[in-house]
Amino acid sequence: MMELSGERRSVAQLPWLLLAMTVLTTAVGIYNLASASRPPSAPMWVSQIVYFFIGSAIAVVVAWIDPKLLERLAIPIYLFNLAALIALKFFGHKAKGAESWFVVGPIRVQPAEFMKLGMLLMMAKYFHDDHRPQQPTYGFLRLIPPAVIALVPTALVLVQPDLGTALMMAFTTITVLLFARPSLPVLIVLGVMAVAGAGVLWNDYLRPQYTEERFTIVRHKLKKHQDARITGWLDPTSDLKGSNYHAMQSKIAVGSGGMNGKGWMEGTQTGLRYLPEQHTDFIFSVFAEEQGYLKCLGLMTLYAGLLLAALGVAAGAKDRFGAFVAVGIAAMIFWQVFENIGMVTGLLPITGITLPLLSYGGSSMVSVLIGIGLLVNVSMKRQRSGL
Amino acid sequence: MIKLGQQSDAKDLRPRLIGVAVFFIAGLLVLSVNLYRLMVVRYEEFNALSVDNQFxxxxxxxxxxxxxxxxxxxxxxxxxxxxxxxxxxxxxxxxxxxxxxxxxxxxxxxxxxxxxxxxxxxxxxxxxxxxxxxxxxxxxxxxxxxxxxxxxxxxxxxxxxxxxxxxxxxxxxxxxxxxxxxxxxxxxxxxxxxxxxxxxxxxxxxxxxxxxxxxxxxxxxxxxxxxxxxxxxxxxxxxxxxxxxxxxxxxxxxxxxxxxSLDARLQAEAERAFPGTAGAVIAMETKTGFIRAIVSRPAFDPNEMTGRVSPKRVAQLSQDPLQPMVFRAGAEHYHPGSTFKVVTLLAALQSGVVTPSSTAVCNGGYTLGNRRWRCHNERGHGVVDAKRAIQVSCDTYFYRAADLMGIDPIANVGKQLGLGGPSNLGVAAEVPGVMPDTAYHNRVTPGGYTKGMALNTAIGQGDVNVTPLQLAVLYSAIGNKGHVLNPQIVQRIETPDGRVVETYAPKQVRQLEMTDEQHKLLIDGLVSVVNEPGGTATRSRSTEYTIAGKTGTAQVARLGAVRLKKEQMNYFERDHAWFAAFAPAEDPELTIVVLNEHGGHGGSDAAPTAAAVFAKYFELKKADSFALGEEWVPPRPPKPIIFAKPNPAAPADVSEPAVADVPLPPESTVQAPPGTP
Structure with a gap:
């Protein structure tokens, strides 16, 4: 009966809200990209549509894979992604100081974008297999395997160096771990670590300086541009012509959008190219400048709908694997949105990270859509088992 | 069959999903509030910045x-x-x-x-x-x-x-x-x-x-x-x-x-007529101090220096032994040699140690203490009065005058005439030169001031050093009877359409008092140098106007026992040739100073350049006055030479090699010929 019901999937079981939010957000993204890549730039929105269809096709395949097979494939997928990240060290293409790309003919692939999905699948599998109803909370020992599962790829991404993606992976992992219900001691330790992290930041950057030589804990190990970004984040007025220039220009773009925006294709910061990476990392600045605050709230609502729909999928998941995959993907999208918008509005230091469904780029688009495909997969398993 | 446990596998997670949802919404709210702060609260500020960016x-x-x-x-x-x-x-x-x-x-x-x-x-x-x-x-x-x-x-x-x-x-x-x-x-x-x-x-x-x-x-x-x-x-x-x-x-x-104030035509003639490898030519208006032509050789090409010049070329220029970057007319000083004798004569006249008619006897040198100072004419000039001393450049006459008055009266007149301080042409760096006096020697010379130093200074050797520019000011002051002028080269500033913005008037620095008699004596002496037989620059005489001038030959290296010809000496040890003059003598208009560095004798290697520039000056003046329709008043020609016709074969101008302190061996005092004072 189970085997039979496994074949019984239908359109009616699809998570419609999730799909609607995804398509709507992508449409907003393409509309916005048309302005960000206005002539004399290449019309990137056309390629973005192509990426969307490629990503959707892959997502459909992912959605239709037998969940059992997906669960079994978690380990090979994870290992394959790890291998790809390591291979990057040797065959990777250097762009803007980081080795993040494989170049095969005209195609450029960013393995980190897929690694995060592999990592989530692997963690979900662990929490699924390790479920002990008699021991509902996770102590230190039981959290070691998922921590290792997350730490290895995060470290590999960090050394590329791709601080933005690594941070996003770390935050996603912490979210998933917290969701898995850690024991009280673990929570206390995590709390202490958070305080300690804030303490390091204060010591290295904010502590009033009385001597020439500042005693630092982590700061001296950072690369110069990373250090400058943190300094710029904590003190936006420092070095406005240098490392803080882009952060300031981005804030100017966002702030000058006002309530109603300057209008599509009318953004001056965008048109005069004051924004760095204005079609990828800083795409939100373009949106804010041209569309204004009200439409930004609309975009926030779209993301909120997307996240709630994803959590809805988690809530209906038939097993822990599905629930953890859904929560993980939701957390991944949330952190990417939070980090990206936080960065272009000066709330967070500038790290390279894309805005899901709005930023231009094949890898980013395809990986988000695969995530949506996974959510659909989980969702349909729920419907089937509900019969 | 459906296992119940498996079905409820994820049910326990549901309450926590609400927590996650709240967290996500809170995160998006934080972003929204921050956006409100930037886009609504601080809109004006950022909008102004974005407008500022566009222009x-x-x-x-x-x-x-x-x-x-x-x-x-x-x-x-x-x-x-x-x-x-x-x-x-x-x-x-x-x-x-x-x-x-x-x-x-x-x-x-x-x-x-x-x-x-x-x-x-x-x-x-x-x-x-x-x-x-x-x-x-x-x-x-x-x-x-x-x-x-x-x-x-x-x-x-x-x-x-x-x-x-x-x-x-x-x-x-x-x-x-x-x-x-x-x-x-x-x-x-x-x-x-x-x-x-x-x-x-x-x-x-x-x-x-x-x-x-x-x-x-x-x-x-x-x-x-x-x-x-x-x-x-x-x-x-x-x-x-x-x-x-x-x-x-x-x-x-x-x-x-x-x-x-330059005249490009006169400038070209000065460049052409100056034969020296190195040196300077200055043509200055005697009564105003405005420069009509100025040559400083060797020079560099400003076209090459403007913009990018390779470090190699700069090094080459700065290491060139002839130092083309140095402005020789004002930023380098030299012994004036005999051109200085006008200062000594004026000082002697003013301090009363000589009168226009008093004479000295030159027997080829002058003895002070146990040292003998040689005159350039080893046979002696015989009986010499003031005018003749200038004309034949008799060293002995000036040694005697210096012995009688000491160094300070000379220094006093020299300083009043602008020596020992920059001439302030204003467009190029200048050196002050040196006008030594007692205090100077007491400060600088080991053993302090002695009379011998006055004797050396009297003939423009010793420590006295002048720039060609200073000498031009000095001879102008002789010519214009004591008006010591500030040399200038910029006449006026004009707007591009020719409206005058600023005009520079002649500037007088000070007035040196001299009697008509003293002035006449100096002029007569200088005229005789060029125009009367026996003068040191008669080769450069003009028949159309009277040039008053003085030759000088400044010794660079110490004289050996045997006098060498110019060609036998190393270039950098050869004498400097000077000629300083003004014309017309009766109402001077133009002062010319020629310095031919390591060039030889003043009479033969400097004076002809000045003669050519004077000739060009009067030629241009005549042509310009015709062109402008002005009346041409030719200068008065010099008195004709009544004596013998100058014989070109004979050394008409006994160019005087420089003579400076030639220390005599302490024991072997050279016997002073009879008649030496």
Whole structure:
């Protein structure tokens, strides 16, 4: 009966809200990209549509894979992604100081974008297999395997160096771990670590300086541009012509959008190219400048709908694997949105990270859509088992 | 069969999903509140910044003023030169791709390439947005080639920049100066905190000479225009090529022209007539101090120095033993030799140790203590009065006068005539020279002042040192009866359309009192040098006007026992030849000083240059007065020579080799011939 019901999937079981939010957000993204890549730039929105269809096709395949097979494939997928990240060290293409790309003919692939999905699948599998109803909370020992599962790829991404993606992976992992219900001691330790992290930041950057030589804990190990970004984040007025220039220009773009925006294709910061990476990392600045605050709230609502729909999928998941995959993907999208918008509005230091469904780029688009495909997969398993 | 446990596998997670949802919504709310803060609360501030970003003041360079001679002939102009600029921030793959492409078109050698690469590397931070000059004055052909490859050369701009052209080449190099790029220090100093700084990185600024001294007048004021620019600073144009939303602007004000007192024609003649390898010629208006011609040789080419000059070339210039960068007319001093004797005579007359009619007997030298000072004429000049002492340049007469009055009266007259201090021509660095007196020797000379020093000074040797410019001022003061003038070379400043902005009047520094009798004696003496048989410069006599002058031969190396001919000596040990003169003697108009460094004798190696320049001066004066329709009053010709006709074969001018302190062996005192005082 189970085997039979496994074949019984239908359109009616699809998570419609999730799909609607995804398509709507992508449409907003393409509309916005048309302005960000206005002539004399290449019309990137056309390629973005192509990426969307490629990503959707892959997502459909992912959605239709037998969940059992997906669960079994978690380990090979994870290992394959790890291998790809390591291979990057040797065959990777250097762009803007980081080795993040494989170049095969005209195609450029960013393995980190897929690694995060592999990592989530692997963690979900662990929490699924390790479920002990008699021991509902996770102590230190039981959290070691998922921590290792997350730490290895995060470290590999960090050394590329791709601080933005690594941070996003770390935050996603912490979210998933917290969701898995850690024991009280673990929570206390995590709390202490958070305080300690804030303490390091204060010591290295904010502590009033009385001597020439500042005693630092982590700061001296950072690369110069990373250090400058943190300094710029904590003190936006420092070095406005240098490392803080882009952060300031981005804030100017966002702030000058006002309530109603300057209008599509009318953004001056965008048109005069004051924004760095204005079609990828800083795409939100373009949106804010041209569309204004009200439409930004609309975009926030779209993301909120997307996240709630994803959590809805988690809530209906038939097993822990599905629930953890859904929560993980939701957390991944949330952190990417939070980090990206936080960065272009000066709330967070500038790290390279894309805005899901709005930023231009094949890898980013395809990986988000695969995530949506996974959510659909989980969702349909729920419907089937509900019969 | 469905296992119940498996079905409820994830049910326990549901309450926690609510927590996650709340967390996500809270996160999005934080972002929304922050957006509100930026986009609504601080909208005005950021909007102003974004408007500010769109407009840039683009500088319009003011054309630099010209430098003209007294008749309006252009000596220095500004023609447009096509320069290549690189803005490091916009130059992608600069060293790897762009520079090699530039190097190929402009045919750079390794050194030029390395220089540009070093400049690029040195630019940090905001400097990366400042254009650097990569090449100056490229040809039209190179310009076309670069233009065709514009898209392969990101960050490279081609801009016409007014470029200085010094039409006469090295002539007047020290006076006109040259230009090169402003330094960071100068930028900081000159721009201060002005809102529209007058200078920008990469600007040229005058170095040396009039270019530097009158920078404020010739530079002009740059204009500006408000343009819509993109983040790269590129001016945005709409589809029809019009500037987008152009705002207010201010036109540049062209620099003023500087009119010099120089006469280019006389200058050319001075250059032509001066035979020396090194030295100076100055032609100055006797009554006003305005320079009509000035030569300082050797010189450099300001065209070469303006803009990029290779460090190799600079090193070559600074290591050249002839020192072409040194302004010999004012920034180098020399022993004046016998040209100084007018100072000694005036001092002696004023201190009363000699009178116009008192005489001395020259038997070829003068003995003071146990040392003997030789006269250049070893056979002696016999009985000599003041006028004849000047005419034949009798050393013995002046040794005696110095012995009688000491050094201080000489120094006093010398200083009043402008020696020992700069002449303040104002456009070039000058040295003060040395006018020694008792205090000076007590301070500087081991053992302090002794009478012998006065004797050396009296004939322009010892420690006395003058610049050719000082000597020109000094002889002018003799000619104009005591008016010590400030030499000047800039006559006026004019606007580009010829309106006079400022005129420079003759400046008198001080007045040296002398009686008519003293003045007449000096003039007579100087006239006789050139015009009467036995004078040291009779070869340079003119029959149309009277030249009054004095030769000098300044000794550089100590004399040996045997006097060597010029050709037998090493160049740098040869004597300096001087001639200082003015004409017409009865009402002097022009003073000429010629210094032929290591040139030999004043009479043969300096005076003929002055004679040629005088000839040209009067010829031009005559031609100009006809051209202007003025009445031509020819100068009075000199008295005819009544005695014998000067025999060209005979050494008519007994050019006097310099004689200075020749220490005698302490024991073997040379017997003073009878008649020595």
């Amino acid at each position: 840039k003041d683009v500088r319009l360079r003011a054309p630099r003023g010209l430098i003209r001679d007294r008749r309006g002939e252009v000596l220095v102009d500004a023609r447009p030169s096509l320069d290549v600029f690189i803005t490091p921030a916009f130059c992608q793959k600069c060293v790897a791709e762009v520079i090699p492409r530039l190097a190929e078109v402009l045919q750079w050698d390794e050194e030029q390439r390395a220089r540009v690469e070093a400049l690029l590397k040195a630019a940090h931070g905001p400097q990366r947005y400042q254009p650097l000059i990569a090449a100056v004055d490229i040809s039209r052909e190179e310009f076309d080639q670069l233009l065709a490859r514009q898209f392969l050369l990101p960050g490279v701009d081609l801009e016409p920049v007014p470029h200085r052209s010094y039409r006469a080449g090295p002539t007047l190099a020290h006076i006109l100066g040259y230009m090169n790029e402003i330094t960071q220090d100068e930028l900081t100093k000159l721009n201060g905190s002005l809102e529209r700084p007058p200078y920008a990185l990469g600007d040229y600024i005058g170095r040396r000479g009039v270019e530097r001294g009158f920078e404020h007048a010739i530079r002009g004021t740059d204009g500006w225009v408000k343009h819509v620019v993109n983040a790269r600073g590129e001016v945005m144009r709409d589809a029809r090529g019009n500037l987008l939303r152009g705002g207010t602007s201010e036109a540049p004000a062209a620099g003023n022209n500087v009119v010099l």
